[in-house]
Amino acid sequence: MKTNRRSFIKHSSAALMGSLLWQNEEASAVTLDSLKNNADEDDEAFWKNVRKHFPLANDFAYLNNGTMGPSPYYVIEAVKKGMMDGDQFGNYGGWENLHAKLAAFVGADEKEIALTHNVTDGINIACWGLPLKKGDEVILTTHEHVGNAFPWLNRQRLHGIVIRTFTPAPTAAETLERIAALINKKTRALAIPHIPCTQGQILPAKEICKLGRDKGLFIFIDGAHGPGMLPLNLKEMDCDMYASCCHKWMLGPKGTGFLYVKKIFSKHYKLIL
Ligand SMILES: Cc1ncc(COP(=O)(O)O)c(C=O)c1O
Known part of the structure; x- marks a missing residue:
C-alpha cells in the first residue's frame, strides 16, 4: 500500500x-x-x-x-x-460500532477484535492465557518494553517457563536467522515487538510469523507502534495475537486499546491444551 x-x-x-x-x-x-x-x-x-x-x-x-x-x-x-x-x-456506550471500524483499520474481522485499555492489557491476556508449563520456551527480543517483558518474566518465576532472547539484527534476513537459531523442540511461542520501542526498527513481522507458523509456534506480536504509524493487514501478517492501543500513534482517547485474536489460531500451534 x-x-x-x-x-x-x-x-x-x-x-x-x-x-x-x-x-x-x-x-x-x-x-x-x-x-x-x-x-x-x-x-x-x-x-x-x-x-x-x-x-x-x-x-x-x-x-x-x-x-x-x-x-x-x-x-x-x-x-x-x-x-x-x-x-x-446516565447514557453510556458509544463503542458499539468500534470493533468493525478497528477491524477494517487493521485488516481483521470484527469478531477478532477485543477492546482493552492499553497494549499491556492485551499482552497480559495473551501471556497469561497460554497453557505453558515448566520448561516450555518463549522467544523475546533483548529490546522489550517492560509491558512485554514482565508478564513473561513473571511466568518464568511462577511457572518455570524459559525465556530465550535475540537482538534484532540490521537486516531482516539476519533477524530471521537469529530467531531460527533459538527454536528447538521446547519452543512454544514467539512474543516479539512489531517495532521495538528502543530503536524504532520495523521488524519483519510477516516473515517472523511465517517462520513461527512453519514451526508450529504460537505467535504474539506487541503492536504498540503499529496502528497509526504503518498500514496494517493483520490477516496477511498471520500472527495469532496482536496487542495494541489507540492512545499512541492513532491519537485517540487515553486508556483505549485492542487485542487482535486470530479466529482459528488454536488449530495451528502445538501447545499442549
Ligand atoms: C513496544 C511497547 N510495548 C508496550 C508498550 C506499553 O503500552 P501501553 O502503555 O499502552 O500499555 C509500549 C509503550 O510505550 C511500547 O513502546
Missing part, C-alpha cells in the same frame, strides 16, 4: 480518530473537511493546519507519541461529551 504522511493523516488516522469512543460526528466531519480542503496547500501550510487541531502549546514540540499521542480537539471534545452524557443523563 503506497502512502505518505499527508495521505495517511487524511485517509486513515483522521478518519479513525474522529470516530473512536463516544463518537462525535459533527466534530469529525469538520476536521476531515478541513484537512481535505487544505490538501492542495504546500507542505508548510498543510502541517500548520494539522497543528491547529491540537491543543499542544505553541512553543512545545512533542516527540513522545510512542508513549502517548496528543489527541486533537475533536477527540478531547468527544471524550468530554461522552463523560457528560453519562453523568448528566
